[in-house]
Amino acid sequence: MQKVKGKLVLKDGSVYEGTLYSTHKSVGEVVFTTGMSGYQETLTDPSFCGQIVIFTYPLIGNYGCNDLFCQSDSCCYKGLIVSELCDEPSSWRDEGTVLDFLEKNDIPVLTGVDTRALTRRIRSYGTIQGVMVPADTPEDEIQALLATPEEHDQVAQVTTKKVYTMGPEDAKYSVAVMDYGVKRHILECLVEKGCRLTVFPAETPAEDVLAIDPDGIFLSNGPGDPADLKPEIENVKKMIGKKPIFGICMGHQVMALANGARTKKMLFGHRGINQPVRDLVDHKICITSQNHGFMVDEDSLKGLPIEVINRSLNDNTIEGLRYLDHPTFTVQYHPEASPGPSGNAYLFDRFIKMMGGH
């Protein structure tokens, strides 16, 4: 990959210098994620589509890359920012460096950045638009890039183009999956629990989904602002009450919108693999994997038949909801982990139980 002097320029005028691999000029929403490992799963998580992502852990790439860890077929970041990239990984599963992986996916990376200072800035000012460019890029070009309108409808870029199935034909449960940018391990968790999946493009009409007569419906994670998903929300409205439904992250937000609640943007979101959450149903504390910049607005739930079942222990925001007049529950976090702690897969069992009892 071509290596030049580069910089990240944020909309507030601050500049962070480093070494840029690639000569691309990229623009995107700058967010940070705090996982100490699991970089390849994070790099291939479709929910980051269109963002410039800072990894706060100072050394990235020490155990190399292996296709085994991929959560989708490609990386759809606008750019990656790290303090240090390891160029001599050591692991029995290592099949290439992070730089090789990024080159294959044509993703620019800025290294040697003071990621602590940068993260502190985003923590206090909030998520912000930024550009990653070679250091000699003229100022007017940087300003023109910074004025690019924020990206919308990223789900259209990452959803499957056609319907496909997964899991044994004689599985106990048939599940329709609405793919807003689904992570591979979610599908694997459902198959492992005895489901045959039919995965649908995000905008598939509810009638077509219900036509396969599934035992349950799953609403996936996905990138961007949930309020952009107008047809998806209308379709979910038509599915409500017809089948048991489970949703994760974007799926959680879309379900809330379909029930008349609202979502709003967070200051800097929750992205990392050790986010503590209280489960108010099973009365336990869970350490969870998270990646979201939006949340369900608590005020908008007033008077609606919806109960909060999970809360973040960091900021008390809503992390899970149960619907009182139809068989549905959703979580804002990622029980499939990948990356992250694997102790939350019991939520898939909760969904299976719900389908069994329906």
Ligand SMILES: N[C@@H](CCC(=O)O)C(=O)O
């Ligand atoms: N794009 C949504 C959901 C993320 C996800 O589904 O992983 C958010 O940032 O809040």
